[in-house]
Amino acid sequence: MLNRFILSILLQGLILFLLGPACDASSLGLTVHAVPLDSDDGRTVVAHFTAIAPSPCPSLSGLCAAEDVDCMVHTTSLPFSGTKPDPGWCVRQWYKTVPSNYSDIISLGSDTEMYVSMNAGPKVRENSGRLNQPPYVALPPPLRARVNCPHHVHLSAKDLDGDKVRCRFARPEDDECMNCTEHSFIELDEEKCMLTFTGKAPAGQYFIHLMAEDLVPVPKMRDVTDHTPLSAVPVHLSLTVEESSSSCTDEPVAIGETPTEDSTMFVLPYEEVKFNINYMSELESVTEVAVVGPPELYRVGFNTVGPLAMMTMAWIRAENQLASLLPICFAVNTNNLQSEPRCVWLYQREMKTLPAGTELTCNDTEMTLVLPVASLIDIDLAELQLNSPTCPINYNDTYLTAHISLNGCGTKTVHAGSELVYTNTLQTVHTSIIRRVPSLTLPLACRIPGAQVKGPQYQISIPTEKETFGNVDFWIEVHLPGEGPLSKFTKFPKFRTLPVSPGRLRREAKLAKSESSDTSINTRDEVGSRLENLDLHLMSNCSIDRAELLVSNCIESETEDFAESHPILDQGCTASNDTLEIITTESTSKIYRLDLSNVQTQGSTMYIRCTVNLCISTLPSQECPDLCTRSLNQRSVVSSLFTKSYTISSGPVSLVVTTPAPKATVTPTPATTVAQTTDRAPEQASAMAAGVILATISILLQNVFLH
Template identity: 50%
Template sequence: MGVQVLAWPLVVAMGLVLPYSICEATSLGAVVNVVPLEITGGNMVRAHYTVISALPCPTFSGVCQTGEDCVSYITPFPFTGQIPTPGWCVRQWQKTIPSNYTANVTLGSTVNVFLFLRAGPYNRSHSLRLNQPPFCSLPPPLRANVNCPHRFPLTVKDLDKDKVRCRFARPDLGECLDCPEYSFLKIEEGTCTLVYNGKSSAGQFSLKLMVEDFPRYPPLPINVASPKAFSSIPLHLSLTVEASSGCNAGPVTTGLTPAGGATIHVLPYEQINVVVTLKSELESVSEIVVVGPPDLFRTAMKTQGSLATMNLTWIRGPNNLPSLLPLCVMANSKSLQSEPRCIWLHQRQMETLPPGTELTCKKTEMNLVLPISTLKNLILSELQLNNPSCNVIFNSTHVTANISLTGCGTKIVHSGSDLVYTNTLQSVRNSVISRLPTLVLPLACRYPAIEAKGPQYAITIPSEQETFGIVKFWLEFYPPGVGPFANQTRAFNLKPPSQRRRRDTSVRTSNRLDTLDLHVFSNATLDRVELMVGSCMESETADMAESKYILDQGCNAGNGSLEVVTSSSNARVYQIDLSTVNTQVTTMYMECTVYLCVTLIPSQKCPDQCNMTSSNQVMVDSLLTRTYTVRSGPISLLSTSPGTSTTGGVASATITTIAAPTTRASDAAAEDPTMVVGLVLAAIHVLLQSLL
């Protein structure tokens, strides 16, 4: 088996990157992040361009010339948006240019961007290292309404921890060819906040800014000249002002969405998952738009009521990108827009491994031998793998570890069409503060997707337990606003109370529940594993002799239930209208079929049974468990008083609480796995065909 061995050790934060920008009438925004090249003394930089252009999306024609150190980022997942019309797309590329640079950059036949950059070289007096110009994130095209003042915070960052300021570009300094001045716009230089006072007509406006870094001196006297900026980096934006329909609040971020300006540190071959959730009370979200690093995977936007959710995934494979990567997200509705939410992905740099380090990749495990002669004062007893229960053995000369590819917290990511198994050996310190060194050592074994020996291919399907571990499922029941997803279910209205009807006067009691929330759980912990619910039935009797579908093939059966969207991949929540449940008693039972699914490609989602148009549709690029049947105990349909405990051991939370005894998958019978295995085989067969 051909295997590529990969390993990196001690983490040192040494990101070198900076941005400048481009600008032009037909572009809707541009920025360039740059890395000074040490080998040239900083006289040359590697420039990473990001340009937003109106549709139709321009080609890369004119970007790279023969003989230039230039690479275009051609991706099957380009960043696009529909608002403002006619829509827009993002083009990205890198090129080596002088650190002080002025040029018209041509993109295709439609976009010309004037670029002025002053990035040094400047050697910092205290460290004699090259100065790092500031980074700028590029948000999607900005929007505002006439007569509605608005503030747009820009996200900037400086790796040297210099003071960053923003100002409008000046034509007298040669920073732009067309530098319009708008009386209704100003920039708060110290906070890099663009301020729109609302006093403009409708239209689209091009903005050209310069972002600069300054030493962090204390305030200077009035008669002392301000220090000169170390570097000046252009940032170009667009603002579309629309006819006012009222100054209403736009969508707002909620849930697990990272805070603006947050930094996520990324180790080699680490997979980063970001969940973005926005809530819009007045208008439904029409799109979630993103501008980020190349090969950032996005799932389709999912909406439920006032909530809109998108999952973002980025895997750090071998790349020549800057160490600091901006990622910006925004939501658009018909006439409103959320605030730009921008974060940073920081590719942490690794030092060279000690001589004699060996990482051997085998079929079922990776074996590490690490000399410790150069790792002075390292506390070896603090070393752990992702799963601390796996042994790390050490003596006076070496650290050794045998790391299972299916255990010890080993994770699987994709790099192109190859599979990469990753783990991390690191110091886990329980003491408060220490000056002793710590170790962070990413480990990775890379396996080609297909290994051919002659015309025949031997394909081994991993067992369910090897892929998913020992799986378990269970059901829990709560009234709306109670339980682990109380915040989501409290705000979710399946049907207004005025429209809810009672089924029969014989059960019309004052403490009868109108709605009930069904929570389906799994113990899945692997990345990208999704809990899938096939069908759920309710019955008056424990043997389910006479039953009615509440969910059928993943779909709502009638108007009696709706799924409540959560950010959890190992739980599903459904709100049930009890007026549609044809039971004449005050208790019922429920049975659901469930399984787990994991996609082989991060950009994809597991197949949605409800959206399948044909029973013959093949589930491509997914691995599934068997289908399990999980049955509840008796579920009371009557409210309980505050503080009353429940029949299933789930603590009472508010006025009414319902719970059913948990039924684990290990206690429930699995369905005939033949059909599921057939789907898995079909999926892998189709995947191999596509790769060949």
């Protein structure tokens, strides 16, 4: 009887626990990169944690105890964060020395809790006699997918020992996870580390717990029965499934010079690596580039121009406590879509200790290198050179010497934290096609302390917008057809019919000369009657040759605050077949003929807001990109310079006739009397509305001028 009573109480408690709300939220992603320590034969590892927490971003306190010298939180001046999925997220990174077989519950702030379990050895490899290095798996930004849209996610993995990396679901029976569920709509190709979302899941947020294992690669012809992995490290992911009415093929895609998936960039001490990413998003404008990478990864120049999105990333290898392999994963988000995540890797090359007798002396104008020749065994001294081959290297039977100018010899200048660093590299440049000979790569650096450095800590060598385009200004003017400063183009217009958004299939431009007055002037002249047409002028003061005005979006609203708005142009395409572009020879201006019968505003006044850029193609054979096309010329993107994206607004624009048209007049001539009728289009109040710059989105960006 007593046993039944106790069992009843336990069951009630369990039911209340299961039905009650969760007290802690899961992380939106987690990876651990484990580096075995030789000092204790791999019984402990330095575990490098990267975790993604939902907003509001948790504090860094609590990850490391004050007295724990083997634990440190990585702070960065450029935190990784994003807004999608709602309510947003941020990245926390830290390292801690832990046992190689480790499990723990880690709290990020008061709202996020993670159970971490790993088996990182120790294992001594038979082929090398060294400690096995567990695999590295890159952590993508929080994943997004859509109901009924199958989605594939490739997990980028590397192994320093060259082992095969396999991914599998974490097993709760082996204490690898807690409260983890294998979802029926998530499939996993273990050998390829490929996740597949089948699309058969309701909207919501789901968590995926994996383990990544490394296995010694075995030739296919060998019959090996023991496939025991050498180690297993955790990988936690989140997937937010959202409702959507758009096509499953509308996600943004990487284009142009964006690095390829899984590519590796080797980084010497104090070397700067830099790359550009470019994306095309046909359906919706990109709102952010979501990035998860190493501390102090610089992200500059985020800019959107119609369907194009671009950004530059750069990282400088200063002295750090990071792992040898550093992944950078990125994806672009729109309001409803996400691109396929892509990951690249930075490999911090391990440098050997300099031979005894090596000296590098720094002064105000040069660095002087003295290197014992005896240490350069089997190195062909004649093949050694600095960044610039014009800078001489001298050597005899005893020493190699080089006087390296800080302003020449190919010396580069970088900012590492608060330090200014001058860098050069002495390396072998083979003159023959034979590569099976020893070579040398010796990075050289002179560091100036932060107290002596003036100016910003980091700069990317991009020309400023003012240097390229001058002092630019943009504004909106609205005129009656045939009037305004560009009336010579609007009196007898030639029209360009643009594709209608969102179907951005590129059509041949249609040119049609106006043959009737109702396409160029308004026929109504009664005061208070609604106008039929208006010409929207988007203007710029730029006078640089070959500069072109690009228009990404325009909206109209009955109110100045644009609380409710309707599209005129979207992603460079028109929102209606009745909105036509008027062809001009003014490349820094655009004119659109608006058919007011299709304007959503029903009142007597409307306001217009547009997003514009200026563009210069750096190659004479290329033109700036046409924003409204699916067959965008990628070369025109990477070979063009863009200004910031400017948002400009009009003042109030009257949609009704405010001044009657003048009456017909009769003018006599000496020979005969001829009746001449001049039908002047009626004027409108606030017909010309000057634009106001509301916001800037980004900075000038183009790799053509990056050095």
